[in-house]
Amino acid sequence: MAQKVLNLKKIQPELALVQRGAKDAALEKVAETIKSAKYKILEANDLDVNCAIEAKQEDAFVARLRLDSEKIDDITNKIVQVVRLEDPVGRVKREWITPDNLKIKQVTVPLGTISVIYESRPNVTVDAFSLAYKAGCPILLWSSSVGARTNNVLVDSIKVGLSEHGIPGAVELEIFSATTEVNSILCKIDGIDAVLPRGRKALIDRVVNNANVPAIETGEGNCHIYIEPSVCESEEDMKKTLEIIDNAKSQKPEVCNAMETLLVHRDVVHVLMPHLAQLFKGKVELRCDKTSYNAINPIPQGLEVKSATEKDW
Numbered sequence: 001m002a003q004k005v006l007n008l009k010k011i012q013p014e015l016a017l018v019q020r021g022a023k024d025a026a027l028e029k030v031a032e033t034i035k036s037a038k039y040k041i042l043e044a045n046d047l048d049v050n051c052a053i054e055a056k057q058e059d060a061f062v063a064r065l066r067l068d069s070e071k072i073d074d075i076t077n078k079i080v081q082v083v084r085l086e087d088p089v090g091r092v093k094r095e096w097i098t099p100d101n102l103k104i105k106q107v108t109v110p111l112g113t114i115s116v117i118y119e120s121r122p123n124v125t126v127d128a129f130s131l132a133y134k135a136g137c138p139i140l141l142w143s144s145s146v147g148a149r150t151n152n153v154l155v156d157s158i159k160v161g162l163s164e165h166g167i168p169g170a171v172e173l174e175i176f177s178a179t180t181e182v183n184s185i186l187c188k189i190d191g192i193d194a195v196l197p198r199g200r201k202a203l204i205d206r207v208v209n210n211a212n213v214p215a216i217e218t219g220e221g222n223c224h225i226y227i228e229p230s231v232c233e234s235e236e237d238m239k240k241t242l243e244i245i246d247n248a249k250s251q252k253p254e255v256c257n258a259m260e261t262l263l264v265h266r267d268v269v270h271v272l273m274p275h276l277a278q279l280f281k282g283k284v285e286l287r288c289d290k291t292s293y294n295a296i297n298p299i300p301q302g303l304e305v306k307s308a309t310e311k312d313w
Contacts, residue, residue, distance in 0.1 A: 004172040005191035008113045008138035011169050016110045016136045018167070020087035026166025027130055031079040033161035034126065037153060038072050044149035045122065052120070052146055063254035065120040065147055075126045082130040089136045110136035112193025117142040117182050117207055119199035122150045128198075129158055129171050138170045140192065144199075145177040186211040223248070224261045232268040241272070242279050250283055270295045277303050287312045 034041070045067040052062050088108055095105040114137050116128040125141055132139035143151045155173040162168040176182055186195065186207065194214045197207035208217050225248055231241045248259035264272055273288075273295035280286060281303035288296070289308055299305055 001174050004174065005140060007169055008140060008172060009191050011138050011167055012113050015138055015167055015170050018136065023134055024083045026162055027079050027083050027133060029165045030158050030161030031076040033157045034076050037157040038069065041072060041150060041153050042067060044153045048147050048149050060254040061120050067122055075123050078127055079130045082134050085134060113138045113191060115140040115142055115192050115195045117195060117197045119144045119203060120146050122147050122154060124198050125151045125154045133170060141171065141173045142182060143173060143175055145175050148175045182206060183210055186213065222260050223257055224263055225259050227264045227268060227272055229265050229267045232271045238275065242275055246279055264292060
C-alpha cells in the first residue's frame with residue numbers, strides 16, 4: 001500500500017495542472033468503459049452479494065452492495081453529471097490590491113492526495129473517483145472486502161478509460177477486511193492529505209478518532225421531513241406532500257439520505273396520518289408517538305405500526 005500512496009503523490013502535481021477539457025474527456029471515456037464492462041461488473045457483484053448473504057450481513061447492507069443494470073446506468077450518469085460541473089480548480093474567489101500596490105488573489109487549488117474509506121457501496125467507488133479527478137486530486141479508494149470483486153472490476157474499468165484520455169495512475173484501490181486495518185492509512189501523514197469515511201457509525205468514529213491526517217466527517221444519516229399546516233390545505237398540495245414522503249423513504253430505503261423521521265405539526269397530524277397509513281401499508285413500518293398513533297385509528301389491514309420507544313428517538 002505504501003507504494004500506491006507514493007505513486008499517487010508523484011502524480012499529484014501533474015493532475016493538478018490538467019485543464020477542464022482534458023479532465024472531462026477522461027471522465028466521459030471512463031463512463032464508456034464502465035458501460036462496456038457492465039456484465040463483468042454484475043458477475044463480480046453477484047459473487048460479492050452471495051458472500052455477504054452467507055455471512056449473514058443485514059439486509060440494508062446487502063441492498064447497498066447489490067448492483068443491477070439500472071444501477072450501473074445510474075453510476076455512469078453520475079459521471080456525466082460531474083463532467084457538467086464547473087471546474088473547481090483555478091477559480092478566483094476574491095482579489096484585491098494592497099496600499100503599496102501589491103495585487104493579491106485567492107485562487108482555488110486541489111486539496112491534494114486524498115483517500116475515501118468505505119464499506120459496501122460500489123457506487124462510492126465511481127462517485128469518489130470522478131469527483132476527485134474533476135478536482136485534480138489523486139485518490140486512494142479503501143474498500144471493505146465485502147465488495148472487493150465488484151470494486152476491483154470497477155477500478156480496472158476506470159483505469160482502462162483513463163489510459164486513453166487521462167492519467168490512469170490517479171486512482172488506486174486497497175481492500176481491508178476489518179475496520180481495525182484502516183489505522184495504517186490514518187497514519188500516512190507524508191502521503192495522504194485528507195481522508196473521508198463513508199459508512200456506518202463505527203467506521204466513521206474510528207477514522208475521526210484515530211486519524212493523524214485531516215479527516216472530513218460525514219453524517220451517519222438521520223434525515224427529517226417536517227410537515228407544516230399549509231401543505232395539507234388542498235388536495236393538490238396533499239398529493240404532492242405524500243409523493244415527497246413516499247419518494248424520500250421508499251425509493252431507496254437503504255441509502256443514508258433516506259427519510260428516517262417524519263415530523264408532523266400537531267394541527268394537521270389527524271389530517272395527514274390516515275393518508276400516510278394507506279400510502280405505507282405493506283411497505284414501511286411506522287413507529288409513532290401517542291398522538292400520531294391515535295390519528296391512524298382504525299389501523300388499515302397490512303400496515304405495520306408500533307408505539308415509538310425512547311430508543312427510537
